[in-house]
Amino acid sequence: xxxxxxxxxxxxxxxxxxxxxxxxxxxxxxxxxxxxxxxxxxxxxxxxxxxxxxxxxxxxxxxxxxxxxxxxxxxxxxxxxxxxxxxxxxxxxxxxxxxxxxxxxxxxxxxxxxxxxxxxxxxxxxxxxxxxxxxxxxxxxxxxxxxxxxxxxxxxxxxxxxxxxxxxxxxxxxxxxxxxxxxxxxxxxxxxxxxxxxxxxxxxxxxxxxxxxxxxxxxxxxxxxxxxxxxxxxxxxxxxxxxxxxxxxxxxxxxxxxxxxxxxxxxxxxxxxxxxxxxxxxxxxxxxxxxxxxxxxxxxxxxxxxxxxxxxxxxxxxxxxxxxxxxxxxxxxxxxxxxxxxxxxxxxxxxxxxxxxxxxxxxxxxxxxxxxxxxx
Amino acid sequence: xxxxxxxxxxxxxxxxxxxxxxxxxxxxxxxxxxxxxxxxxxxxxxxxxxxxxxxxxxxxxxxxxxxxxxxxxxxxxxxxxxxxxxxxxxxxxxxxxxxxxxxxxxxxxxxxxxxxxxxxxxxxxxxxxxxxxxxxxxxxxxxxxxxxxxxxxxxxxxxxxxxxxxxxxxxxxxxxxxxxxxxxxxxxxxxxxxxxxxxxxxxxxxxxxxxxxxxxxxxxxxxxxxxxxxxxxxxxxxxxxxxxxxxxxxxxxxxxxxxxxxxxxxxxxxxxxxxxxxxxxxxxxxxxxxxxxxxxxxxxxxxxxxxxxxxxxxxxxxxxxxxxxxxxxxxxxxxxxxxxxxxxxxxxxxxxxxxxxxxxxxxxx
Numbered sequence: 188x189x190x191x192x193x194x195x196x197x198x199x200x201x202x203x204x205x206x207x208x209x210x211x212x213x214x215x216x217x218x219x220x221x222x223x224x225x226x227x228x229x230x231x232x233x234x235x236x237x238x239x240x241x242x243x244x245x246x247x248x249x250x251x252x253x254x255x256x257x258x259x260x261x262x263x264x265x266x267x268x269x270x271x272x273x274x275x276x277x278x279x280x281x282x283x284x285x286x287x288x289x290x291x292x293x294x295x296x297x298x299x300x301x302x303x304x305x306x307x308x309x310x311x312x313x314x315x316x317x318x319x320x321x322x323x324x325x326x327x328x329x330x331x332x333x334x335x336x337x338x339x340x341x342x343x344x345x346x347x348x349x350x351x352x353x354x355x356x357x358x359x360x361x362x363x364x365x366x367x368x369x370x371x372x373x374x375x376x377x378x379x380x381x382x383x384x385x386x387x388x389x390x391x392x393x394x395x396x397x398x399x400x401x402x403x404x405x406x407x408x409x410x411x412x413x414x415x416x417x418x419x420x421x422x423x424x425x426x427x428x429x430x431x432x433x434x435x436x437x438x439x440x441x442x443x444x445x446x447x448x449x450x451x452x453x454x455x456x457x458x459x460x461x462x463x464x465x466x467x468x469x470x471x472x473x474x475x476x477x478x479x480x481x482x483x484x485x486x487x488x489x490x491x492x493x494x495x496x497x498x499x500x501x502x503x504x505x506x507x508x509x510x511x512x513x514x515x516x517x518x519x520x521x522x523x524x525x526x527x528x529x530x531x532x533x534x535x536x537x538x539x540x541x542x543x544x545x546x547x548x549x550x551x552x553x554x555x556x557x558x559x560x561x562x563x
Numbered sequence: 564x565x566x567x568x569x570x571x572x573x574x575x576x577x578x579x580x581x582x583x584x585x586x587x588x589x590x591x592x593x594x595x596x597x598x599x600x601x602x603x604x605x606x607x608x609x610x611x612x613x614x615x616x617x618x619x620x621x622x623x624x625x626x627x628x629x630x631x632x633x634x635x636x637x638x639x640x641x642x643x644x645x646x647x648x649x650x651x652x653x654x655x656x657x658x659x660x661x662x663x664x665x666x667x668x669x670x671x672x673x674x675x676x677x678x679x680x681x682x683x684x685x686x687x688x689x690x691x692x693x694x695x696x697x698x699x700x701x702x703x704x705x706x707x708x709x710x711x712x713x714x715x716x717x718x719x720x721x722x723x724x725x726x727x728x729x730x731x732x733x734x735x736x737x738x739x740x741x742x743x744x745x746x747x748x749x750x751x752x753x754x755x756x757x758x759x760x761x762x763x764x765x766x767x768x769x770x771x772x773x774x775x776x777x778x779x780x781x782x783x784x785x786x787x788x789x790x791x792x793x794x795x796x797x798x799x800x801x802x803x804x805x806x807x808x809x810x811x812x813x814x815x816x817x818x819x820x821x822x823x824x825x826x827x828x829x830x831x832x833x834x835x836x837x838x839x840x841x842x843x844x845x846x847x848x849x850x851x852x853x854x855x856x857x858x859x860x861x862x863x864x865x866x867x868x869x870x871x872x873x874x875x876x877x878x879x880x881x882x883x884x885x886x887x888x889x890x891x892x893x894x895x896x897x898x899x900x901x902x903x904x905x906x907x908x909x910x911x912x913x914x915x916x917x918x919x920x921x922x923x924x925x926x927x928x
Contacts, residue, residue: 222859226870315735317866366688476842477755
């Protein structure tokens with residue numbers, strides 16, 4: 188044990204060689220939280236649109252008012268001719284152009300062809316996701332407009348208010364549907380992966396690169412002591428960040444922490460076992476730090492981040508890919524973190540995910556240890 | 564000039580010895596392309612739905628089948644108690660729960676307003692918002708009594724989508740992918756390659772050698788510039804072959820814009836190398852500077868218009884933002900250099916600033 192502590196101490200001393208490291212350990216989480224907490228939202232609102240009111244009737248005005256009043260849209264300009272819409276879309280001034288045709292009002296009263304009550308919505312499809320959402324909003328606004336029209340006509344026809352089905356919608360876990368409550372806890376997973384996996388892999392490869400690994404081998408350190416002493420310091424750094432992120436998430440971002448913080452720390456410990464084992468494994472297949480970094484980043488971290496459900500929901504992926512995601516530890520940790528933060532669920536529901544993490548961690552650690560035995 | 568070649572050849576040799584880096588720069592983009600093309604999208608289908616039907620009439624069953632037939636929802640189970648509903652949502656089995664009250668069929672037949680309860684798992688706000696929209700749409704359709712609406716004339720919508728008529732996310736993500744991959748490889752590899760010299764002590768040797776700072780910088784940067792350029796073009800070619808990405812614009816313009824962006828990225832890498840003393844730190848700073856802003860603040864995935872105004876200002880110094888505007892313009896809209904010049908100008912300014920700053924810092928030492 189004493190020898191492991193000595194090696195850990197040496198590792199910390201080496202980390203201090205670059206005074207900027209302490210800054211990074213503190214700055215990195217804050218930066219990630221700010222960006223992902225505030226900016227990482229696929230919510231679409233304030234979409235810049237241009238409108239053309241070809242009819243200038245009370246109905247066409249009302250429809251355009253609905254667009255102007257909606258939080259989803261921001262009318263940046265109103266044109267007289269549809270031709271001007273083209274230029275606005277090409278130059279990127281607007282994402283959507285809404286064109287109300289001549290005769291719109293009359294056609295709604297039954298005087299005129301159907302084409303005269305067809306509202307044209309032109310969309311810039313370059314940003315497929317946002318355009319799709321914006322188009323859906325536009326269609327929604329028109330159908331609200333229609334519903335109001337129908338209600339009005341039924342009242343005037345003396346038929347009384349229409350019946351129909353209303354949905355009493357209640358949203359659980361995140362009633363106001365704010366993305367930050369979803370993204371911020373996820374930063375824990377991302378951060379631990381970036382800090383522990385990469386840095387531990389590079390730390391070991393660095394000894395190899397500089398030739399000092401040989402020296403460590405001739406010391407009376409056992410293999411496990413060596414591995415433990417090299418990896419644990421990064422586990423410690425990772426945990427400092429876990430606490431920091433939890434504090435900032437709860438006190439600054441006001442993300443509710445409904446579940447048990449102790450359970451969250453326990454889950455983080457199991458997850459760090461996975462990330463450190465992965466770091467060790469990467470170090471056994473790399474010769475230079477640059478190689479280790481590239482391997483970690485591109486073969487493991489980035490694919491893991493994409494396929495873990497961190498941003499892109501797993502249930503939207505093709506079934507084959509969904510199978511692939513089951514071997515990604517990040518996936519299980521994200522379910523645990525989000526479950527504890529937002530749903531307040533306990534170990535009784537989360538244990539399968541804990542088990543998956545533990546199995547993964549132990550398996551990769553065994554593999555990496557076996558490999559490091561062979562390579563050295 | 565000879566000195567420049569000497570440094571460049573040395574660097575190329577080092578890259579060649581590091582097979583994996585080369586592989587990453589040349590082949591990995593293809594892998595990501597496949598990932599984007601097939602795996603990642605925001606199109607939400609088959610939302611897991613659990614139903615509690617307290618009415619159990621033909622009418623209530625018709626409402627459930629309307630949900631299923633919409634193809635947005637997939638019936639994964641039924642619940643008989645509130646506890647079961649709670650468990651279905653807590654464990655993530657269900658994303659949405661529909662509770663149909665007793666007397667639903669009767670009230671609907673009497674043309675009386677009825678209320679059904681819908682519970683949504685809101686943890687992922689984006690998905691939940693979309694699901695909410697689907698729910699409203701299905702209920703609205705189900706509300707229209709049979710035989711009505713014939714007498715009323717409704718406004719119709721005709722959407723027309725330009726540049727990407729099928730709204731395929733791939734076409735929109737590919738330019739982002741190029742920005743993202745080249746930013747990481749260019750920034751991080753350049754930074755690491757110089758810090759490695761520092762760590763191994765070979766920086767001193769280079770300093771002793773009669774090589775001027777510009778020759779050193781250009782020699783270090785050129786191999787990465789060429790590799791990243793090739794890798795970026797390969798991604799576009801692959802996307803054209805695999806996903807039918809239309810290349811509407813001019814290849815020359817495209818190459819020019821890509822090169823400007825890469826010079827900025829490599830300059831950023833050089834700048835990072837002057838700050839970091841060890842490769843570990845260089846990697847962390849590099850990935851913070853390159854990875855996050857390019858991913859989050861460039862408009863790659865998250866629309867800039869939806870961000871808080873403060874971060875919108877921050878995004879104006881992220882080069883990838885301009886690169887994406889220019890690239891999407893050239894590839895999808897067929898814009899020429901004149902249309903995209905504000906973005907190109909921003910890229911040129913950025914490249915000059917970071918390269919200048921990095922040279923100053925490198926020369927001072």
